[in-house]
Amino acid sequence: MQTINLKTLASALGLSVSTVSKALQDSHEISPETKQRVWQLARELDYVPNPHASSLRRKRSKIIAVVIPEVADSFFTLAMKGIEVVAQQKGYHTLIYLTYESLTKEQTILHDFQSGRVDGLIISLSGQTTHIDHVTALERKGIPVVLFDRIFEGTTLPLITTNDLESGYLATQHLIRQQCRRIAFLSVSDSLSITRQRQQGYLNALTDSHLPSEPDLMLTLPAHAADQEAIMTQLLTGPKAPDGIVASVEKTAILTYQLCEKLHLSIPEQLKVISFSNLETAPLLNPSLSTITQPAFDMGEAAARTLFGLIERKSLRTMLPLQCIPSVLIPRRSTQLLAG
Amino acid sequence: MQTINLKTLASALGLSVSTVSKALQDSHEISPETKQRVWQLARELDYVPNPHASSLRRKRSKIIAVVIPEVADSFFTLAMKGIEVVAQQKGYHTLIYLTYESLTKEQTILHDFQSGRVDGLIISLSGQTTHIDHVTALERKGIPVVLFDRIFEGTTLPLITTNDLESGYLATQHLIRQQCRRIAFLSVSDSLSITRQRQQGYLNALTDSHLPSEPDLMLTLPAHAADQEAIMTQLLTGPKAPDGIVASVEKTAILTYQLCEKLHLSIPEQLKVISFSNLETAPLLNPSLSTITQPAFDMGEAAARTLFGLIERKSLRTMLPLQCIPSVLIPRRSTQLLAG
DNA sequence: CTGAAAGCGCTAACAC
DNA sequence: GTGTTAGCGCTTTCAG
Numbered sequence A, B: 001m002q003t004i005n006l007k008t009l010a011s012a013l014g015l016s017v018s019t020v021s022k023a024l025q026d027s028h029e030i031s032p033e034t035k036q037r038v039w040q041l042a043r044e045l046d047y048v049p050n051p052h053a054s055s056l057r058r059k060r061s062k063i064i065a066v067v068i069p070e071v072a073d074s075f076f077t078l079a080m081k082g083i084e085v086v087a088q089q090k091g092y093h094t095l096i097y098l099t100y101e102s103l104t105k106e107q108t109i110l111h112d113f114q115s116g117r118v119d120g121l122i123i124s125l126s127g128q129t130t131h132i133d134h135v136t137a138l139e140r141k142g143i144p145v146v147l148f149d150r151i152f153e154g155t156t157l158p159l160i161t162t163n164d165l166e167s168g169y170l171a172t173q174h175l176i177r178q179q180c181r182r183i184a185f186l187s188v189s190d191s192l193s194i195t196r197q198r199q200q201g202y203l204n205a206l207t208d209s210h211l212p213s214e215p216d217l218m219l220t221l222p223a224h225a226a227d228q229e230a231i232m233t234q235l236l237t238g239p240k241a242p243d244g245i246v247a248s249v250e251k252t253a254i255l256t257y258q259l260c261e262k263l264h265l266s267i268p269e270q271l272k273v274i275s276f277s278n279l280e281t282a283p284l285l286n287p288s289l290s291t292i293t294q295p296a297f298d299m300g301e302a303a304a305r306t307l308f309g310l311i312e313r314k315s316l317r318t319m320l321p322l323q324c325i326p327s328v329l330i331p332r333r334s335t336q337l338l339a340g
Numbered sequence C: 001c002t003g004a005a006a007g008c009g010c011t012a013a014c015a016c
Numbered sequence D: 001g002t003g004t005t006a007g008c009g010c011t012t013t014c015a016g
Helices: A006-013 A017-024 A032-045 A051-058 A074-089 A103-115 A133-140 A164-177 A193-208 A225-237 A250-263 A296-312 B006-013 B017-024 B032-045 B051-058 B074-090 B103-115 B133-140 B164-177 B193-208 B225-237 B250-263 B296-312
Strands: A063-068 A093-098 A120-123 A145-148 A159-161 A183-187 A218-220 A244-247 A272-276 A290-293 A328-330 B063-068 B093-098 B120-123 B145-148 B159-161 B183-187 B218-220 B244-247 B272-276 B290-293 B328-330
Touching: A006 A017, A006 A032, A017 A032, A051 B051, A063 A074, A063 A103, A063 A296, A074 A093, A074 A296, A074 B093, A093 B074, A103 A120, A103 A133, A120 A133, A120 A296, A133 A145, A145 A296, A159 A296, A164 A183, A164 A193, A164 A244, A164 A272, A164 A290, A164 A328, A183 A193, A183 A250, A218 A225, A225 A250, A244 A250, A250 A272, B006 B017, B006 B032, B017 B032, B063 B074, B063 B103, B063 B296, B074 B093, B074 B296, B103 B120, B103 B133, B120 B133, B120 B296, B133 B145, B145 B296, B159 B296, B164 B183, B164 B193, B164 B244, B164 B272, B164 B290, B164 B328, B183 B193, B183 B250, B218 B225, B225 B250, B244 B250, B250 B272
Parallel strands: A063 A093, A063 A120, A120 A145, A145 A159, A183 A218, A183 A244, A244 A272, A272 A290, B063 B093, B063 B120, B120 B145, B145 B159, B183 B218, B183 B244, B244 B272, B272 B290
Antiparallel strands: A093 B093, A290 A328, B290 B328
């Protein structure tokens, strides 16, 4: 089976390659009749243009890259979908990369993009990422980048976030109103801006309610599952155990639930829990989990739209305002105040 | 900033382009000294090869495509991760496409791959897909394809599945042993082979236990959420309501839970539920959900390994045996038999 | 061991 | 309105 390309079409039609090329692109310089002939034959022979040749020549690939730390989290799954919807609509293809929270991997992946492999990048930073030289390097090479969710503070790159500081505040305030007095804050990385924001919100809420902040109650869990469990057990069973938990990451809330079951601690009686989460099953958990629900899909969509904005009219690279799409607090049974 | 390519390197080193190219590929025809010089300069100037040029010339792209119906399901999220791990390890890039259960979209996406955009494809078919001409067309053009999870019966394409028939049987048998007598089977598509397999397992189990199969108890839910709810409510509140449910798709189990809460039906007292699912939170639901847990990650990994096997030694395209990775039944409270 | 040359398939000046 | 030409950046014969 001979692969069919512009040359095939051209000679079959007695036209030049360039005429066929222009006809297929519906160029105004080609007569309607010729276009018709070209289109028809192309359809008959099922011509599919070679994207590598086109990308090489045009110096743009119609491909974007999405780089995220993990996918086992409902947030990223939803965000990815938001991105994919827009990309498909725009006729772009989407390369996906997971960094597994590793800065090295992130750097390697991004470095490759110097080559012109992709026309733009949407990235949520790894938990290890403490500087973004590898990201700004791309920007400088003219490859548009949009940071979303796990952004980096103090950069002029376009950012899509949610109101992490405020949400951290509201989550904590909610627990305080439910009469918690010893509130723990759980995270998995302390280098991330979203974690710091959420934690700052937590601290602000404590301050505003004249509650002390105790370092022992602010836990950054290690990567390894066994260690996580040990540390958490220590927290929950210690003499100064908390009566409320703000889980800044879905995973830590799940861990809390698991341990509470194991340790026979009852939620919300002995411990109230609220989590940043997009779990569809949050209302169905035992007990149903109070959440700060992030607009994951919308954030993905916004990131993609912003990126295509930059790709399509690179010229006017005006400073884009930070786009902040608010999260919502949904109280459920896990933070319910019980009579008695 | 001038983009640096082979020509840049070559002239800077006083070598020819082809020598530099070969050196970078560590070809044996190049002297060690020359290689050293080339490598060093390449590193200094931060040379990154242009993949489009390379793909065009070599006629392979080092890119694979993953086409799946949805991503909002924990199965596909995990499977994707399994694929990505292998791809990254093999130095391949991964394009991701969602079909949103649409055959048309699936066809459009696959048609584009005729162009040589990707070196191989891993696909789980859309719910609408009733023939796979568009898939075999790729195979015939020499592009390896692996079907996973939602496969098509009666094809010689390599297949990665789990034991759907047996699992359907076991799930149903489990409910029967828990003294259910009117067991419903919920699905979202009846054209899919996995659905048919699971349903056949369900039917076999009924037969083996001398229970009648009632058409009214086999529900294929429509795509639209509102309709789903109406139909399910009718099922659950009707005069011939079931006392057990086999949910062949995670989504339908979640729906069942939601409606039971709304309708004040208690699980497992009035209704027992078991679901095909990979929900991490299944043990934490209220009540904890009995599941048939599919080896999602392993299936993704197996699919990717199989694909790379085909890509890397296309020649020996021996008939690959169907790979079946078994699921496991995990009984939890939602099917518990209660005293009294 | 190194280099010259051809060309992958497509696009974009620039002629005519 | 159509064709000619010259590459995009890389790989790969084939000479030397």
